[in-house]
Amino acid sequence: MTISVITATYNRPQQLYTVAFNSLLNQTDHNFEWVVINDGCNQQTREMIATLQAPFPIAYVEIEHSSTGFGLCYARNAGLNLATGSLITYLDDDNSFEREFICATKHFFQQHGFVKYxxxxxxxxxxxxxxxxxxxxxxxxxxxxxxxxxxDNLISQQEIFDSNGFTHVHNSTPKWNPKYQIFADYEFLLQCTKEYGNSTFKLHPQVLVNYIQSSGGTIGRSHYGQWAAELKQILQDSSVYLLQPSHIAQLGQLAQAYHCKALERPPAFV
Structure with missing residues (x-):
């Protein structure tokens, strides 16, 4: 069982090195592949990757940063095309894994043979x-x-879903949808649910990911109007994701709540 860790980075070579790379360097199990996508062809990122000496293979690709759609989705799709592992997981350049992430993730999938994501x-x-x-x-x-x-808690958004540390089998992998930005991770989860089925998901109950959400990031700079618009788009495509009536009702209420907040404070950021 092999794991490919996909990291898309956009003009942040310092964070890529000090946060993401160092957390992978400190893993107790180095039998994995790191897939780095240099979104925008940043020269400093290129030079840094070229000089790295790592105890694990690094697959590297550069893509032009798209002027339309959410660039992170294009980058992750490029990473999926390059990855060779039987399992895929994701790590943003400004986040980190606990030292036992690779070892614990392999053991979890081996222990629970039915799990696909x-x-x-x-x-x-x-x-x-x-x-x-x-x-x-x-x-x-x-x-x-x-x-x-x-x-069900994740689909109904009673709990936060985030792709850092999200792991799925490589076979029949869905593609990330650049039409979504705020809900890109959530929409990808819905695609996985449709592709792999509800019964093949299991939460790994161990704390293995360190995630820092910044006010300067994609979510931090967004506003409620964007949240409402993207969630409504998902609802319009509900048949594509095989959402249950209860999920549609809950998501509809949430979209309406975001819409109301946007009317109350149009310039406010989430």
């Missing part, structure tokens, strides 16, 4: 950034909030 619990923090400096951090919390989280 899984999410590890994340240790999360929200930072407010001003002029590239962190001026306030939230308390650390875990997401999902407990080890009893189900796929």
């Amino acid at each position: 899984s999410m590890a619990i994340q240790k999360r923090r929200r930072d407010v950034v001003l002029q590239h400096k962190t001026i306030r951090s939230s308390k650390i919390f875990t997401s999902p909030s407990n080890s009893f989280c189900t796929l």
Whole structure:
């Protein structure tokens, strides 16, 4: 069983090296492949990757940053095309894995032979950034909030879904949809649910991912109107994802709530 760790990076060579790469370097099991996509062909990223000495193979590709759609989705799709592992997982350039992530993930899939996709619990923090400096951090919390989280909790958005540490089999892998930005991860989960079925998902109950959400990131710079619009688009395509009536009702209420918040505070950021 082999794992490909896909990392898409856009003009952040320093974070790529100090955060993502170092967390992979510190893994207890180095029998994995790191797939790096240089979105935008950043020269510093290219030079840094060329000089790395790592105990694991690095597959590297550059793509032009798209002027339409969400570039991260294009980059991850390029990573999927390059990856050779039987399992695929994702790590953003500014986040990190716990030292035992690779070892624990392999063991989890070997132990549960029916599992085709899984999410590890994340240790999360929200930072407010001003002029590239962190001026306030939230308390650390875990997401999902407990080890009893189900796929239904994630689909109905009772719990947060994020792709860092999300692992799925390589066979029949869906493609990331660049039409979505705020809900790109969530929409990919819905595609996996359709492709692999509800019964092949299982939450990995171990805390294996360190995730920092910044006010300067994609989510931090978004506003409620965007959230409402993308969620409504998913609802319009509900038959594509085989969403249940209960999910459609819950997501519809959530989209309406975002719409109302957008009307109350149009310029406000989430």
